[in-house]
Amino acid sequence: MGRIVLNRDRCKACYICVDSCPNKVLEADEKVNALGYYPAKFNADKKCAGCAICARVCPDMAIEKVYR
């Protein structure tokens, strides 16, 4: 099981990570962040493979760490 550390106040809600995640672990948050966007949110209930694809496609480096 993998896990990501997501800095929600860096996210600008482009959702490229949401589209790229093979296991659909990421989704849009319902709460606004400091920048005024609805950031991506890590859903811990789903199985994260720890592939780090989300971190590699994130243009804002909002995904700071990925563990596997």
Place this chain on the structure above:
Amino acid sequence: MEQLVYKKPDSIRDDFKITFCPGCDHGVAVRLVAEVLDELGVRENTIGIASVGCSVFSYDFFNVDIVEAQHGRSMAVATGVKRSKPDKIVFTYQGDGDLASIGIAETIHAMTRGEKVTAICINNTTYGMTGGQAGPTTLLGQVTTTTTQGRRADINGYPIKISELLKEIEGTAYVARVTLDSPQAVVNAKKCIKKAFEAQIKGLGTGFVEILATCPTNWKMTPQQAHERVRGEMSDVFKPGIYKDKVSEAK
């Protein structure tokens, strides 16, 4: 036992703040260059050259020494830095408006001299920072604020194909054009950027990577639609690929 598989590169400053628009590929390109500097272990020995355009903010992100050049003159400044400090790794980070329009003379002459520097060019077919005017790489038919009916060949001319142009220059050692539209493309782009730095480190000549990037704000698209455009009409005109590779030949 958990294993760390990804973390922010050390070559990115700890207090960085990404100032690009949502979904802009600039952020990925900056991170890839930083990861390459980390992997090559040259961060402490690197001098970057910032340019004018959206790429100007590189001094806010890179944890290396950065010189700010005047508009288009990054390759000329890089020449000076490299010649006075030949043991340093020197790279420029420029947009297409900077490298291929106002700075095309500096770029061509620096590469003709075979300066041992690396140039990274972000090609998004428009002038992003100033509000989406037509640039040298604007595609035929593309609507911008200065080509409101779409770019026409008889009035505005044709888009400049930077990689095809620069591969003909004898001083270049590595020329590649990459995209960032999918995870696979990002991994491939990083390999190409690394090769461009190796060309410099091995003293073979200039390394050049053109990155086809998105500008969702000025294209008036979502990030997803913008990536679709990169895959479609942009890749049709600007064909991704490795145009010149003296690095692999030298091995």
